[in-house]
Amino acid sequence: xxxxxxxxxxxxxxxxxxxxxxxxxxxxxxxxxxxxxxxxxxxxxxxxxxxxxxxxxxxxxxxxxxxxxxxxxxxxxxxxxxxxxxxxxxxxxxxxxxxxxxxxxxxxxxxxxxxxxxxxxxxxxxxxxxxxxxxxxxxxxxxxxxxxxxxxxxxxxxxxxxxxxxxxxxxxxxxxxxxxxxxxxxxxxxxxxxxxxxxxxxxxxxxxxxxxxxxxxxxxxxxxxxxxxxxxxxxxxxxxxxxxxxxxxxxxxxxxxxxxxxxxxxxxxxxxxxxxxxxxxxxxxxxxxxxxxxxxxxxxxxxxxxxxxxxxxxxxxxxxxxxxxxxxxxxxxxxxxxxxxxxxxxxxxxxxxxxxxxxxxxxxxxxxxxxxxxxxxxxxxxxxxxxxxxxxxxxxxxxxxxxxxxxxxxxxxxxxxxxxxxxxxxxxx
Amino acid sequence: xxxxxxxxxxxxxxxxxxxxxxxxxxxxxxxxxxxxxxxxxxxxxxxxxxxxxxxxxxxxxxxxxxxxxxxxxxxxxxxxxxxxxxxxxxxxxxxxxxxxxxxxxxxxxxxxxxxxxxxxxxxxxxxxxxxxxxxxxxxxxxxxxxxxxxxxxxxxxxxxxxxxxxxxxxxxxxxxxxxxxxxxxxxxxxxxxxxxxxxxxxxxxxxxxxxxxxxxxxxxxxxxxxxxxxxxxxxxxxxxxxxxxxxxxxxxxxxxxxxxxxxxxxxxxxxxxxxxxxxxxxxxxxxxxxxxxxxxxxxxxxxxxxxxxxxxxxxxxxxxxxx
Numbered sequence: 001x002x003x004x005x006x007x008x009x010x011x012x013x014x015x016x017x018x019x020x021x022x023x024x025x026x027x028x029x030x031x032x033x034x035x036x037x038x039x040x041x042x043x044x045x046x047x048x049x050x051x052x053x054x055x056x057x058x059x060x061x062x063x064x065x066x067x068x069x070x071x072x073x074x075x076x077x078x079x080x081x082x083x084x085x086x087x088x089x090x091x092x093x094x095x096x097x098x099x100x101x102x103x104x105x106x107x108x109x110x111x112x113x114x115x116x117x118x119x120x121x122x123x124x125x126x127x128x129x130x131x132x133x134x135x136x137x138x139x140x141x142x143x144x145x146x147x148x149x150x151x152x153x154x155x156x157x158x159x160x161x162x163x164x165x166x167x168x169x170x171x172x173x174x175x176x177x178x179x180x181x182x183x184x185x186x187x188x189x190x191x192x193x194x195x196x197x198x199x200x201x202x203x204x205x206x207x208x209x210x211x212x213x214x215x216x217x218x219x220x221x222x223x224x225x226x227x228x229x230x231x232x233x234x235x236x237x238x239x240x241x242x243x244x245x246x247x248x249x250x251x252x253x254x255x256x257x258x259x260x261x262x263x264x265x266x267x268x269x270x271x272x273x274x275x276x277x278x279x280x281x282x283x284x285x286x287x288x289x290x291x292x293x294x295x296x297x298x299x300x301x302x303x304x305x306x307x308x309x310x311x312x313x314x315x316x317x318x319x320x321x322x323x324x325x326x327x328x329x330x331x332x333x334x335x336x337x338x339x340x341x342x343x344x345x346x347x348x349x350x351x352x353x354x355x356x357x358x359x360x361x362x363x364x365x366x367x368x369x370x371x372x373x374x375x376x377x378x379x380x381x382x383x384x385x386x387x388x389x390x391x392x393x394x395x396x397x398x399x400x401x402x403x404x405x406x407x408x409x410x411x412x413x414x415x416x417x418x419x420x421x422x423x424x425x426x427x428x429x
Numbered sequence: 430x431x432x433x434x435x436x437x438x439x440x441x442x443x444x445x446x447x448x449x450x451x452x453x454x455x456x457x458x459x460x461x462x463x464x465x466x467x468x469x470x471x472x473x474x475x476x477x478x479x480x481x482x483x484x485x486x487x488x489x490x491x492x493x494x495x496x497x498x499x500x501x502x503x504x505x506x507x508x509x510x511x512x513x514x515x516x517x518x519x520x521x522x523x524x525x526x527x528x529x530x531x532x533x534x535x536x537x538x539x540x541x542x543x544x545x546x547x548x549x550x551x552x553x554x555x556x557x558x559x560x561x562x563x564x565x566x567x568x569x570x571x572x573x574x575x576x577x578x579x580x581x582x583x584x585x586x587x588x589x590x591x592x593x594x595x596x597x598x599x600x601x602x603x604x605x606x607x608x609x610x611x612x613x614x615x616x617x618x619x620x621x622x623x624x625x626x627x628x629x630x631x632x633x634x635x636x637x638x639x640x641x642x643x644x645x646x647x648x649x650x651x652x653x654x655x656x657x658x659x660x661x662x663x664x665x666x667x668x669x670x671x672x673x674x675x676x677x678x679x680x681x682x683x684x685x686x687x688x689x690x691x692x693x694x695x696x697x698x699x700x701x702x703x704x705x706x707x708x709x710x711x712x713x714x715x716x717x718x719x720x721x722x723x724x725x726x727x728x729x730x731x732x733x734x735x736x737x738x739x740x741x742x743x744x745x746x747x748x749x750x751x752x
Contacts, residue, residue, distance in 0.1 A: 077694065084719060087501040106719060110502040251586075256693045258587045267587065392718065396697050404700040407607050418701065425520075429720050 040318040042067040043325055046094035048079035049276070051148065051308070052338030053329060060328055066321065076100055086313070087113050093313040095322035096329070099145055100308050102391030104135070109388050109429055111138030115312040118143040120323035127332070131383025132347045136309050139225065145309025146330045149344035151274030152377040153210055153303030155296045156281050158289075159366065161269040165194030171296045171368060178299040181211065181241045188248030191269055199250035202259055202268045204406050205399045208242035210272045212394070213304040213384060220394070220427055221387025229393060229423035239402070239416065246406050253403055260284045272298065274305035275345045275374045282364040295368040302380025307347070345374050352378060388429045397422035487733075490726045498723030511727035521728065523702050524710040525735075530609070531688070531706065532681035534617035535624075540673065542621070543628035548658060550629065551636045562633070565626040576619055577690035584615040584691070606692055612704040619687045624680070628673050635669030636662060667747070674743045682736045683708050707732050 043066055047053060050072075057068045071094060073079040080103055086093035087107075099107065107113065125133050128147045136145035155178075159169045167190060168174055178184035188200035201207065212219060216234040221227060229235055250268040252258040262268055263284035273281060273295065281293060310326040312319050328334060332350035336357055339346055346352050352375055360371030401419035404410040410418060494512070497505045515521050550561055568576070583590045584605040592602040605611045639662065647657050685708040692698050696713045698705030705713075711732060715725015 081716070084500055084716075107501065109720075110499065113501055253693075257582060257585050261585070261588050265588070389718075395695075396713075400695075400697060400700040407604060407700065409607055409700060426718075 040066055040095075040321050042069060043096065043318065043322055044069045044071060044094035045096045045098075045325070045329075046071050046073070046079075046083075047098040048073045048076050048100065050342040051098060051344055052340075052342035055341060056329060056334050056337055060325060066325075068325070076103075086315070090315055093315050095312060095316040095318060096326045097311050097313055098148065098308050099311050101135075101306055101386070104145055104309055104311070105386050105388055105390050106392075108138045108144070111140055111142055111144055113314055114138075114142075114144040115314055115316065115319045115323065116142035116144070117146060117312060117323050117326070120312075120320055121146070121327040124327075127348055127350065129347050129349065129352075129378065129381070131381060132307070134383055135386065145311045146326050147347040148308045148310055148330055148335070149275075149338075150304055150347050150378055150381065151276055151306030152345050152374040152381065153213070153298045153305055154273050154275075154370075154373050154377060155270055155298055156273040156278070156293055156365070157270040157296060158266065158292055159294050160292045161195065161198075161266055162191070165191045165198075165269070167191055167194065169294070171294050174294070174296040181207075181244075181299045184299040185245060185248065188245065188270075192248055195269075199268050200248040200270055201245060202250050202252045202262060202271045203254060203403070204242040204245045204249050205253060205402050206272045207245045208238045208398065208402055209305050209394075210298060210303050211238040211241045211300070214300050214302065214382065218385055219387070220390055220423060221385065223385055225387050225429075227387075227393075227424060227427040229397070229427060230420035235398075239398075239419070242402055243405055243412055243415075249406060251403075251406050253399075264289070272303075272305070275343065275370070276306060278362060278365065278370065279343065290364050291366050293364065294366045295362070295370055295373055297373060298377060302377040302382075304381045308344075339371075345378060347378075387427070389427050392426045393423050397426045490729050493723050494726035494730050496723040498721075498726070500719040500722045502720070504723075507723070511724045512731075514724065515727055515731055520702060520705070521707075521710060521731075524705050524707045527609075527613070527688075527698070527702075527704055528682060528684065528706045528708075531613050531616050531620070531684060531704070532678075534613050535620035536674075536677045536681055538617075539621045539625050540628060540677065543625050543632055543673075546625070546629040547632035547636055548662065550633050562630065565629050567626065568623050569627045571623070573623070573686045574690060576623055577687050580615065580619045580622075580687075581691055581693075606699055606704070609703045612688075612691065612699060616684075616688050616691055616704055619691070620681075620684070624677070628677070631673055632666065632669060635666050639665040671744060671747045674747055675740050678739050678743055679736055682732060682739065685709060685712070707735070 045053065045057065045068060047070065053070060057070050060066070061068055073082065079100075083093070083097065083099075083103065087110075124146070129150070132147040132150060136143055136147060138144050155174075157174060162174070163169050167187065168177065177187045191200045192198060212234070216237055218228060218232055219234055220229040220232065250258075250262055252262045252267060258267075263281060264286055271277075271281070278295075282290075285293065310330055312322040312326060316322045329338075330348065332346070332348040332354070335344075335346035335348045335351040336354045338344055339351075339357055339360070346354075346357060351357060357371045358375055360369070361367045362370045397419050401410070401415045401422070404418060405412055405415035495506060495508060497503075497507050497510075546565060549555070550558065550565070555561065586592065586602055586604050586607075589605070591605075595601075595603065603611050605615045643661050643665075644657055647661060652660070684706045688698050688704045688706050689696065689709060692704065696705075696709055696717050698709050707728070711725055711728040713725075714721045714728055716722075718725070
């Protein structure tokens with residue numbers, strides 16, 4: 001056999017193998033959707049963290065006879081890649097999918113991946129916090145998410161450290177220390193003086209997180225989703241407020257080992273606590289510090305950090321029933337039940353007035369009436385348009401630049417330059 | 430093929446009965462097919478698996494890199510635009526510099542140390558040889574994530590062991606992830622800790638394959654152990670050394686987990702991308718940013734090309750210096 005023919009044959013075999021493989025990849029397209037009105041045997045729900053649906057789902061099974069499989073993922077970092085894979089390959093997604101704020105915004109430009117819920121459920125727009133309801137809509141107007149919870153903001157502070165530094169410890173008096181951010185900074189300086197130069201807050205990015213959401217207009221994007229990070233007054237305000245706090249900061253960026261270790265070591269006396277952060281604060285501080293933490297209101301009124309929606313992927317075989325399930329999980333009664341079980345803050349106006357919610361106190365945080373504190377903070381949150389890559393701009397442009405300034409790697413002007421430059425690339429979509 | 434020529438053709442003088450001849454012909458055909466094609470069958474599983482998990486993803490990545498590819502949306506063909514963008518992308522070059530910096534800091538000391546240790550372990554006077562050989566390989570068995578988390582704690586700014594030790598000699602606490610040099614050092618130390626033992630064992634195996642009589646002859650001629658090392662061990666170790674260098678190069682160019690976990694899982698690797706490696710940049714563009722998957726694929730192909738070039742360069746360098 002000559003060399004050439006053997007080579008040709010090998011090439012042919014290789015080619016055949018490749019076509020076979022790409023054929024494999026191409027086949028297995030989605031089956032047809034079942035006829036309308038057919039009752040599903042089972043619906044799948046995808047959630048991350050703890051959304052408190054365990055009992056609600058059992059009740060739903062009893063009421064409707066439809067089995068519900070609850071798929072929980074602990075970390076958002078693991079959850080997002082899974083969702084992306086489901087959407088990119090067109091299969092595997094649950095019928096009802098929880099979408100965190102950053103993910104929802106990122107998915108919005110490709111809204112056709114999601115069912116429009118408006119025709120599938122009744123009109124509930126008046127029953128929820130208006131801004132939260134609006135954020136569930138895609139640019140093309142379709143409703144892709146029903147509101148679940150918000151990350152309403154408060155300040156967690158260490159009573160014992162405050163006392164040692166000569167600051168008041170009662171939560172009302174503490175809240176009165178900082179009607180605005182200037183007051184917060186002054187309190188920080190007083191603490192620094194009284195404690196022999198110790199840091200007051202964990203990091204300045206925690207401050208920027210708090211300020212950004214206080215509703216001073218558009219943030220990184222305008223209403224038409226043009227990037228305006230470098231000119232937006234709200235962003236500049238958050239930047240200036242955050243950078244002014246560098247002298248009272250422990251330079252321990254959120255989630256870093258310095259940060260989680262700092263709770264036990266008391267390297268900072270206060271931090272910004274969205275409602276879901278309370279559990280993280282108590283875990284990091286440990287049982288030894290129980291009763292030393294308390295919760296006060298946030299400077300400048302309300303604020304928000306995080307929160308989610310329930311959506312139905314377009315690939316769901318039972319969009320109608322899935323939408324009904326999402327509707328059930330987000331109604332007033334369910335939101336109060338979920339709050340009692342795992343603590344996500346309601347967004348349903350009726351649930352926010354519920355006595356079981358308002359009367360709730362947190363034992364670890366010196367029995368602070370967290371239901372009331374967070375509930376009041378929720379009412380003050382202003383509607384904000386976030387834009388598609390809000391999360392990426394915040395995490396990979398704004399916060400690194402702030403940290404570079406905080407750690408003395410760049411002066412204020414250089415850091416701002418770094419931010420505006422990165423905001424353009426991170427925000428492109 | 431030469432094999433088929435050895436089977437004699439049936440003699441035309443005595444034609445066998447049609448039945449027997451058919452059976453014999455069929456046997457011969459099977460035999461010939463067996464000889465010709467079964468080797469391909471034997472090696473097929475590797476190529477099939479390589480095709481599915483190696484070749485296909487590579488070709489698919491190449492195809493993606495020619496598109497403006499949104500992971501969950503539109504795909505538009507744009508030719509080589511992604512590659513043009515790559516050439517003028519400041520952060521790509523930044524990642525390239527970081528990768529080579531960390532690579533140099535981890536590979537060079539690591540291989541020198543491995544060579545030294547292997548030479549030591551190769552000595553005849555050493556007791557409990559097997560124990561030492563096993564012990565030196567242990568770090569490689571530990572999972573990368575565990576290594577990265579423990580080293581991350583050691584290199585902490587506030588409560589880290591290294592800053593505590595430095596405080597005894599009067600050095601101010603170092604913000605390890607705040608500077609290029611310090612973050613590179615920290616990350617390289619993880620790589621070194623994990624891979625020195627592995628390379629030592631490979632080099633040791635290479636050393637043991639060197640015939641003992643060479644050393645005996647050198648000894649009789651009065652060569653010192655140092656001279657023996659330079660004139661016998663090193664030249665004879667050349668092929669093993671090339672292998673180790675190329676393996677380290679591939680690993681170094683793909684460095685991902687250590688720098689990622691060192692920076693608390695932040696994909697941009699430091700506030701000013703001080704330690705973002707190429708693999709991290711590829712992940713940022715291709716996986717984290719949903720709308721630039723095509724660009725991420727272009728970065729992946731760039732890494733592939735760089736590995737090939739660097740490996741070739743290493744190969745030539747090691748071969749020439751060993752001559």
